[in-house]
Amino acid sequence: MKNRYYFAILVAVVLFGHGAESHAQEKSRRPPALPGDDRTEIRSKNIPVRFEQVRTLAIDASGKFMFVGTPLGLFRSDDSGRSWQKVGVSTKQSNYDVIAITPDPRDAKLMYIGTREAGVLKSADGGLSWKEINTGIRGPDVRGLAIDPNSPSKLYAAVREKGAGIYRTNDGGAKWARVDGGPQGEIEVLTSVNIPTGMGGIFLYAGGSTGLQRSPDCF
Amino acid sequence: MGSLSTHGTVKGFAVDPENPKTMYAATRDGLFKSADAGESWKPLGKDVKNSAAVTVSPRKPHDIYVANVEGKIFTSADGGLKWKAQK
Numbered sequence: 110m111k112n113r114y115y116f117a118i119l120v121a122v123v124l125f126g127h128g129a130e131s132h133a134q135e136k137s138r139r140p141p142a143l144p145g146d147d148r149t150e151i152r153s154k155n156i157p158v159r160f161e162q163v164r165t166l167a168i169d170a171s172g173k174f175m176f177v178g179t180p181l182g183l184f185r186s187d188d189s190g191r192s193w194q195k196v197g198v199s200t201k202q203s204n205y206d207v208i209a210i211t212p213d214p215r216d217a218k219l220m221y222i223g224t225r226e227a228g229v230l231k232s233a234d235g236g237l238s239w240k241e242i243n244t245g246i247r248g249p250d251v252r253g254l255a256i257d258p259n260s261p262s263k264l265y266a267a268v269r270e271k272g273a274g275i276y277r278t279n280d281g282g283a284k285w286a287r288v289d290g291g292p293q294g295e296i297e298v299l300t301s302v303n304i305p306t307g308m309g310g311i312f313l314y315a316g317g318s319t320g321l322q323r324s325p326d327c328f
Numbered sequence: 329m330g331s332l333s334t335h336g337t338v339k340g341f342a343v344d345p346e347n348p349k350t351m352y353a354a355t356r357d358g359l360f361k362s363a364d365a366g367e368s369w370k371p372l373g374k375d376v377k378n379s380a381a382v383t384v385s386p387r388k389p390h391d392i393y394v395a396n397v398e399g400k401i402f403t404s405a406d407g408g409l410k411w412k413a414q415k
Contacts (some may be wrong), residue, residue, distance in 0.1 A: 160399035163380040165340065172387035177395065190393065190401035190414045214345065214386065258345065298341040302348050304365050314351075314366065316338030321353060321366055 160184070165298075167210035169235070171217035176236070178207030183222060185236060196236045199227065209254035209299070213261045221264065221282065223251030229266055231282050242282035247272025253299025257311055257326075265313060267296040275299075291315075292322045301326065340381035344389045352392060352408065354379035359394055361408050372408040 165178040175186045177193065182204040184193040198205055209223035218235045221242075228243035228251050243249075246268060253267035262281040265288075268274055275291035278284060292299070292315030300314045311326035340354030349365040352372075359379050360369040378396045385391035392404045394411075401414035 162397055163395040163399050166381035166383045166393060166395045166401075168383050168385055168393070170386055172385055175383075175393065177381070177399070179399070189403065190395075212386075258348075297337060297339055300341050300343060302343050302351070302365070304348060312365075314341060314343075316341045316353060318337045321338050321341070323366060 164206070164208050165210050167212055167220075169212045169217045169220065170214055173217070174235070176210045176212075176220075178210050178222065180204070180206045183207045183210070183236070198222070198224075198230060198239045202226065205230075208252050211254045211256045211264070213256065214258050215261060219261075221254055221256065223254040223266060225250045225252075228268075229254060229282060243285070244283065245278075245285035245287075246276050247287070253296045253315065255299040255301040255313060257301045258303050259311065263301075265291070265299055265301065267292070267299045267315065269295065290324070292324050294319055294322075340379065340383075340394075342382045342384045342392075344384055345386050346389045350389075350407075352382045352384065354382040354394060359408065373402065373404065373411040375411050375413070376402045 161180040163177055163179060167176045173187065175190055177184045183196040183198050185196050186193050205224040205226050207222050207224055211221045213219035218233055220232050220236065222230050224230065226249055227241055228246050228249050230239045231242045232239045246266060248268045248271035250269045251266050252269050255265040257263040262279065264278050264282060266276045268276060274287045276285040277288045292313060294317050296315045296317045298316040302312050302314055304312050313324045313326055315322045336356045338353050338355055342352045344350035349363060351362050351366060353360045356378055359372045359376050359382060361372050362369045376394050376396065379394050380397045381395045383393050390405060390407045392408050394402045402411050403414055404411045
């Protein structure tokens with residue numbers, strides 16, 4: 110009788126124990142936190158803003174406004190990055206992944222951005238309104254955008270995947286044409302630099318997974 | 329531009345508008361500066377790890393701003409010698 114009683118307890122312990130264990134296993138299989146929980150919080154006039162990741166940083170020609178490009182869109186700061194306000198770029202979609210920000214070096218109202226979803230966009234009013242300028246560009250995924258410091262209506266865009274290649278415009282983005290012989294590989298940043306060498310002129314610098322490449326601007 | 333490739337992907341790049349041979353490159357290993365248009369590079373600001381982007385003030389080219397991947401901003405007012413985290 111007594112033995113049967115102990116046996117019942119043993120069975121109960123084993124069953125209960127097993128149940129608790131499988132419950133624990135189930136719990137451990139669940140992801141520890143929702144994706145995005147580790148995003149850094151950044152103050153925006155006391156309203157928290159979350160950046161998933163920083164893609165690029167730029168300052169307009171006046172030196173007044175700083176811009177940051179993120180997978181959650183474009184943000185602007187008037188206090189050197191202490192606080193940020195979201196800049197609406199599109200009415201079609203709430204966020205574009207902003208990879209490149211290229212302010213005109215002379216005109217503080219004029220700037221260009223490169224996005225993964227909508228190619229190149231241009232603003233002529235300091236970022237209040239934006240227009241897609243992709244005539245001639247054969248893919249949406251822009252990874253680098255360079256502006257010629259000497260003639261700022263001349264820009265280069267690096268496109269990845271569909272329509273991959275380097276595109277050039279000579280008229281501030283009204284039309285683009287693909288060019289050969291430029292930097293190769295997976296480009297992360299593209300910049301036009303005026304190097305005062307003996308030859309003089311503009312060089313295109315491309316940064317990416319293989320370091321930095323320099324090409325003369327005559328391809 | 330060889331020496332930079334050993335530091336992984338170049339994520340950010342900026343040029344001093346007044347002296348374009350002075351340039352900055354942001355990599356996972358931190359920030360690098362060149363004074364000879366990219367022929368040679370030296371590391372800057374050991375505090376700024378995992379840098380994702382860099383920019384130079386167009387009005388004050390000694391003012392350098394770097395963002396790390398998470399969005400923390402670091403500033404230097406002397407071309408990258410001394411750094412502080414933006415509060």
